[in-house]
Amino acid sequence: MTMQAALLPDGRRLHLQHGPIDLVIEAWGAPAEIAAAYRQAVSAFQPVLSELVSELPLLRRALPATGPMPLTDGEIARQMIAACLPYRTGFITPMAAVAGAVADHILQALLAGRDLTKAYVNNGGDIAVWMRAGQVLDCGLVTDLGAPQLAGVMHLSSEMRIGGIATSGAPGKGQGGRSFSLGIAEAVTVLARDAATADAAATIIANAVDLPGHPMIERVPAVSIDPDSDLGQQLVTISVPRLLPEDVACALEFGRRVADDLCRSGMILAAVLAFQDEISLCGSLLQGRLAA
Amino acid sequence: MSGPGDPNSPDPRGSTDAPSEQALTEIKAKQADEIVTCDACPVLCRIRLGKTGACDRYGNVDGRLARLSPLVVTQRVLDAQGELVPFLGKPWAGQLLPEAETFVTGIGAGTTYPDYKPAPFIIGSEVAGVDMVTVVTEGIFSYCGAKVKIDTDRYIGPEQAAVRVNGEQVGHVTTAEYGSQMLALGGVRHLTGGSKKEGNVTCDTLLTLCNKGAVDMTVDGGASLRVQAGKPPVIDGQEEHRMRVGCGSATIGIFAQQWRDHVDEVIVVDDHITGVLTEHQAGRFLEMKPAGIRVRGRKSTPGRYFQVANPGTGWGGTDIADPLAIIEKISPGIAWPGLRLLMVSTTGEHFAYFVLDDDLKPQAATMPQAVALAVERIGENCEPALCTVLFMGGAGGSLRAGVTENPIHLTRSVQQALTRVTSGGAPVYIWPGGGITVMVDVDTMPDNAFGYVPTPALVAPIEFTMRRRDYERMGGHMGYVRSLDKLRLDQVTLLPWRPAQPWPLDPLSDGSGESE
Numbered sequence: 001m002t003m004q005a006a007l008l009p010d011g012r013r014l015h016l017q018h019g020p021i022d023l024v025i026e027a028w029g030a031p032a033e034i035a036a037a038y039r040q041a042v043s044a045f046q047p048v049l050s051e052l053v054s055e056l057p058l059l060r061r062a063l064p065a066t067g068p069m070p071l072t073d074g075e076i077a078r079q080m081i082a083a084c085l086p087y088r089t090g091f092i093t094p095m096a097a098v099a100g101a102v103a104d105h106i107l108q109a110l111l112a113g114r115d116l117t118k119a120y121v122n123n124g125g126d127i128a129v130w131m132r133a134g135q136v137l138d139c140g141l142v143t144d145l146g147a148p149q150l151a152g153v154m155h156l157s158s159e160m161r162i163g164g165i166a167t168s169g170a171p172g173k174g175q176g177g178r179s180f181s182l183g184i185a186e187a188v189t190v191l192a193r194d195a196a197t198a199d200a201a202a203t204i205i206a207n208a209v210d211l212p213g214h215p216m217i218e219r220v221p222a223v224s225i226d227p228d229s230d231l232g233q234q235l236v237t238i239s240v241p242r243l244l245p246e247d248v249a250c251a252l253e254f255g256r257r258v259a260d261d262l263c264r265s266g267m268i269l270a271a272v273l274a275f276q277d278e279i280s281l282c283g284s285l286l287q288g289r290l291a292a
Numbered sequence: 293m294s295g296p297g298d299p300n301s302p303d304p305r306g307s308t309d310a311p312s313e314q315a316l317t318e319i320k321a322k323q324a325d326e327i328v329t330c331d332a333c334p335v336l337c338r339i340r341l342g343k344t345g346a347c348d349r350y351g352n353v354d355g356r357l358a359r360l361s362p363l364v365v366t367q368r369v370l371d372a373q374g375e376l377v378p379f380l381g382k383p384w385a386g387q388l389l390p391e392a393e394t395f396v397t398g399i400g401a402g403t404t405y406p407d408y409k410p411a412p413f414i415i416g417s418e419v420a421g422v423d424m425v426t427v428v429t430e431g432i433f434s435y436c437g438a439k440v441k442i443d444t445d446r447y448i449g450p451e452q453a454a455v456r457v458n459g460e461q462v463g464h465v466t467t468a469e470y471g472s473q474m475l476a477l478g479g480v481r482h483l484t485g486g487s488k489k490e491g492n493v494t495c496d497t498l499l500t501l502c503n504k505g506a507v508d509m510t511v512d513g514g515a516s517l518r519v520q521a522g523k524p525p526v527i528d529g530q531e532e533h534r535m536r537v538g539c540g541s542a543t544i545g546i547f548a549q550q551w552r553d554h555v556d557e558v559i560v561v562d563d564h565i566t567g568v569l570t571e572h573q574a575g576r577f578l579e580m581k582p583a584g585i586r587v588r589g590r591k592s593t594p595g596r597y598f599q600v601a602n603p604g605t606g607w608g609g610t611d612i613a614d615p616l617a618i619i620e621k622i623s624p625g626i627a628w629p630g631l632r633l634l635m636v637s638t639t640g641e642h643f644a645y646f647v648l649d650d651d652l653k654p655q656a657a658t659m660p661q662a663v664a665l666a667v668e669r670i671g672e673n674c675e676p677a678l679c680t681v682l683f684m685g686g687a688g689g690s691l692r693a694g695v696t697e698n699p700i701h702l703t704r705s706v707q708q709a710l711t712r713v714t715s716g717g718a719p720v721y722i723w724p725g726g727g728i729t730v731m732v733d734v735d736t737m738p739d740n741a742f743g744y745v746p747t748p749a750l751v752a753p754i755e756f757t758m759r760r761r762d763y764e765r766m767g768g769h770m771g772y773v774r775s776l777d778k779l780r781l782d783q784v785t786l787l788p789w790r791p792a793q794p795w796p797l798d799p800l801s802d803g804s805g806e807s808e
Contacts, residue, residue: 019333020346053334226346227327227338242459242489277489 003049005042014038018049021102023123029116037114041121044109048102052076059095060230063088076101083196086267087204093230100166100199103128107195121195126166128195131158139165143187143274151274154191160285162269164195168202169274170237180222180229180236184251185209188259189272191285201268209255209275216241240276248276256280328352393419394776395789395796397717398428398753399741411694416760416773419797423760425773426796427695434749436685437478438501439731441469442517442525443535443677445563445638447603448473449514457509460493461486465511471535475519477501483748495748501681502734502742502750521681522735530605534674536638540567540608541596543638546673547666548574554662555632557583561600561618562638563609571595584626585633587618608637615644622652634663640670681734683742687713687754688727694769695756701766702756703728711758714796716741717789730754738787757796 003018014025023045027037051074052059058070059077065088069081079101080094087096100123107121107128118131131137136157143151156162168179169187181203188206192198211217218239222231225238243251252275259271259282270283281287326341330350337345344351351358396415411429418424442448451468454461455475463477482494500507506520518526525532537543540562548569551558558569569575570583572595589600600618604611612618615635631648645663646654659667692699705711706728713720713730716737723729734741743751764770789795 019335020337050334053336056335225340225343227340277487 003046005045014041016042016045016106018045021049021123023103023106023121025106025110025119025121027110027114027116027119029114033115037110037116037119040112040114041106041110044106048076048105052098052102059098060093060228062091062093062230065089076105079104079196083194083200087200090204091234092200092204095230096203097196097200099123099126100128100164100195100197103195104164123195126164126195126199128164129156129162131156133158141189141272142167143272143279151279154286156191160191160269161193162191163193164191164198166190166192166195166198166202168199168206170206170240180225180231182207182231182234182236183210183255184217184237184240185255185273185275187272187274188255189274190259190268191270191283192268198268201262201271205255205259205262205271205273208258209251209273211243211247211251214243214247216243243276248278251275252278252280256282259283326352326355328355328357330357393795393797395717396426396428396755396776397714397738397741398430398755399716399738400430400753411691411769411772414769414772414774416775417797419799422799424757424797425760425763425768426755426757427763427768428755429691429694429753430743430751431685431687431691431754432745432747432749432751433685433687434484434747435480435689436483436498436683436750436752437463437476438498438734439682439684440475440477440501440519441680441682442473442475442519442527442532443471443675443679444473444525444527444532445471445536445609446473446527446532446605447514447563447609448517448527449511453514454512455509456512457493457497457507460490462490462494462497462509465514471538478750491748495744495750498683498750499742499744502683502752503740504681504734519679519681521679523679524677525679528605532677534639534641534671535677536562536608537640537670537673538638539565540638541565541572543567543636543670544569544572544595545574547670548572548578550666550669551634551663552578552580554660554666555634556581557585557631558634558636559585559587559615559618560636560638561608561610561612561615561642563601563603564598565592566597566600566608566618568595568597582626583631583633584623586620586623588620589618607642608639615642616646616654619654622648622654624652627652632663634659634667636667636670638670639674640667640672643667682731683715683734683750683752684729684731685750685752686727686729688729691754692728696763696769697767705758705762705766706756710762710800711756712796712800714755714757716753717755717793717796719794736790736793755796757800759800 005016007013008015012026016023016025025041027034055072055074055077058072059080063069063081063084069085072078072081077094080097083097083101084092084094103121103123103126107119107130110119110121111130118135118137120127120129129137136155139154139156141152141154167187167189168181169185170181170183183206185206188202188209190198190202190205192201217237219235219237221233222229222236223233252273255273259273262268263270263283270285272286273280327338330337330339330345335346339345339352341352341355396413411427413428415426415428416423449465451465453465455463455465455477462482463475466474466476468474478494478498483491497507501519501521504521506518508518510516515528538546540560543560544558544567551569560567566587566589568587570580575595587597587600589597592598601610601612603609606612607615627648629648629650629652633646633654636643645657645659647657649655688703692702696702702711706713706722713722713728715730715732718732718736720730720732723731741753745751
C-alpha cells in the first residue's frame with residue numbers, strides 16, 4: 001500500500017492516506033487556487049510518514065520531567081515535542097500530539113502563498129483550521145468515539161482565532177485501534193490555537209476524566225494490545241460499564257479541573273467533556289455557539 | 293482525473309512503501325511468537341493475535357496478517373461426475389482456481405447507501421448454458437434483529453421479560469418452544485427507538501451474536517445467560533449439555549416398554565411434567581402393577597404431575613438435588629418391600645436407583661446393568677444443547693434501488709422465486725407476504741460476515757441471483773454487469789464452499805414451473 005491521494009466522490013474534498021494517517025482536506029476559494037493548494041498538500045504529505053517513522057523510537061519515549069528536551073530532525077516531530085512540553089512533569093510522550101501536528105503541518109503547506117477564504121485538514125478527528133477574517137465554519141461534535149454520530153454543531157468564526165480542534169477519549173468496545181486513553185471519558189474535544197496543542201491537551205484532559213481504582217472499569221497494560229505502544233505497561237481503559245450518576249459527575253469534575261486550569265492559563269480556548277450522556281463545557285468561548 | 297488539485301499527478305520524489313531491508317530484519321528478530329509484523333506501510337506495526345495495526349485496516353487473524361473486511365469469494369470444484377471435490381491441503385494463495393465455480397458474496401462488498409447508485413458488484417456468469425447475474429451488496433438493515441433459540445428446560449425468566457445487556461434492554465423472552473427457550477432481540481424499536489445508549493448496546497449485541505461471538509445477558513426476574521451461536525448455552529454460570537428427550541411424560545411414553553422388565557416404578561423428574569410410570573397410560577397399557585408412590589405437585593392426568601418442585605438448575609430443570617424430596621408418601625398395602633424404583637431426569641444426566649426396605653423406605657442400591665443401559669439410552673436420545681441465532685432483516689427497502697430502477701420488480705421477482713436471495717452465500721428463508729424479509733442461520737454464513745453503521749444499524753451481506761434475461765426485464769443496471777475476471781483479486785478473500793449448502797448459482801426456475 002503506497003500513499004493514496006484522491007478527491008472524494010463529492011469532487012470537493014481531498015483524501016490523503018498513508019499507513020495509519022488518514023486526512024480529509026477541504027479548501028474554499030477560486031478553483032485554480034484550490035487546485036494549487038491541494039497540489040501543495042499532496043506534495044508536503046509524501047515524506048511525512050517516513051520522516052516520522054525514522055524518529056519513532058524517540059517520539060515514543062516519555063519526555064523527561066526536567067532538563068533538555070530530545071533533539072529531532074523533523075519539523076513535525078519538533079512541533080509534537082513543543083505541544084507536549086507543558087505536560088512533561090506528568091507522563092507524556094510526543095505521540096500525544098502526532099495527529100494534530102501532522103494536520104497543522106499539511107495545513108501550513110496548503111496555505112503557503114495561496115489566496116483562499118478558509119481551509120481545514122482533518123486527521124481522523126484532529127483538525128487544523130484556518131479562516132480569513134469574517135469567515136465562519138460549522139464543526140460537528142461527536143460525544144461518543146465508540147459510536148460516532150453527530151451530537152451537536154459548533155459554530156466557529158474567525159474572530160475566535162481557533163487554529164486547531166482535537167478529540168480524545170477511550171475507544172468503545174469492539175473499537176480496534178491503538179489510540180489509547182488512561183481515562184474513561186467517551187470524548188474530550190479541545191479548541192486551541194493549533195491542532196498539535198489541542199491534541200496534547202485533549203489527551204491530558206481525557207486522561208484526567210477518571211475514577212482511579214473503580215473495580216468495574218476494565219484496564220489492561222497498553223503493551224498487551226500494542227507491543228510497541230508508547231504507553232508501555234501503563235493501564236489503558238478498554239471497557240467502562242454504565243456508572244452511577246454521582247460517579248459520572250465525580251469523574252467529569254476531575255477532568256473539568258484540569259480543563260479549567262488550561263483555559264485560564266490561555267493554553268487552550270475551550271473544552272467539551274462528554275461522559276455517559278453528561279456534557280461539561282469549559283471556557284467561555286463556546287457559550288451560545290453550540291447547537292444540538 | 294478532473295477537478296481541482298489533480299492529486300494523482302506523479303510527483304518526482306514519489307513515495308515508496310517498501311520498508312527498509314534493515315528495519316524489516318531488525319523487527320523480525322525481536323518478534324514474539326503470536327505477534328505479526330505488518331509490512332503494508334513503513335510503520336511496521338507489530339500486531340498481537342486478534343488485534344489490528346495503527347491504521348485499523350490490517351490485523352492479526354489466527355497468527356496471519358490479513359486485510360480486514362475484504363470481499364469474500366467462495367469456490368467449489370466439481371469433478372466429472374458432478375461431485376464436490378474438497379480442496380484438501382491446498383493453501384489458499386489468494387487466486388481463484390480457474391477450474392472452480394466461483395460465487396461472489398456480499399461480505400466486504402460495501403454498499404452505495406443511499407442506494408440510488410448501482411450495487412457495488414453486479415457479476416455476470418454463465419451456468420449450465422444460462423446467463424446468470426448476481427447483484428452483490430451489503431445492506432444496511434435498520435429493521436433487523438435476531439431470533440435466538442436456547443436448547444434448555446431451565447427457567448430463564450417469564451415470557452415478555454426484558455433481556456438486558458450492560459443494563460440496556462436489547463429484547464425480550466418470547467414464547468417457549470419444544471425443549472427450548474426463545475429470545476427476540478434487536479428490532480427497530482431498540483435500535484433507533486430508544487436512547488442512544490440502548491441503540492448502541494443493541495447494535496453491539498446483534499453484531500457480536502451474528503458474527504458468532506458470545507454475549508452475556510440477563511433476563512429481568514430470571515437467569516443470567518451466555519449465548520453464542522452453535523455453542524451450548526451457559527445459564528447462571530452452568531453450561532447446558534443436553535436438550536431433554538421430551539417432557540417427563542413423553543420420556544415415559546418413549547421408554548416404558550424397555551423399562552418394564554427391569555424395574556417396578558420409574559419417576560421421570562421434570563420441571564414441566566413429571567411422569568410416574570405405573571400410573572401413566574403407558575404403564576397401565578403394559579399392565580404394570582401400581583407401586584403406590586405418590587409424588588408432590590398438581591396432578592394433571594394419571595401419571596402426569598405439574599410443579600413437583602420449583603424451577604431451578606437441579607434435576608430436570610427443578611431446584612431438586614435429592615430426588616426423594618419430591619415423594620409425598622409411599623402407601624403401605626400398595627407398595628411392597630423389594631420394590632425397584634428408578635428416578636431419572638429428562639436428559640438422563642441425573643439418575644438414582646432405590647429398593648424399598650421392609651419399612652418401605654427407599655434405600656439406594658447398585659443399579660443393575662440393564663437399568664444403567666436404559667438410563668444411558670435417554671442420554672443417547674438427547675441432542676446436544678445449542679444456541680442458534682437467526683438473523684432477520686428487511687431487504688425490501690431502499691437497497692433494492694441498487695439492484696433495479698424499479699424496486700417493486702425485484703420484490704415480485706423474489707416472491708415468484710425467479711430471483712434467489714442468499715446472504716454471504718448461505719440460503720435464506722423469505723418470510724411470505726409483502727416485502728423481502730429474510731431469515732438466515734448465522735452459523736451457515738462465513739465468519740465475521742456482519743458489520744455495522746453508527747445509525748445504529750447492522751450491515752449484512754446480501755446477494756440476488758437471477759437470469760440475465762430476468763434482470764434486464766426488471767430494469768436492472770445492465771451497464772454495470774461485469775464478468776468475474778474483472779474483479780481485482782488482490783482485494784478478495786477466498787473461502788472453500790460448504791458442501792452441505794445449495795450452490796447459489798444452480799439453475800433457477802424460469803417461472804413456467806419447470807427448471808432448465
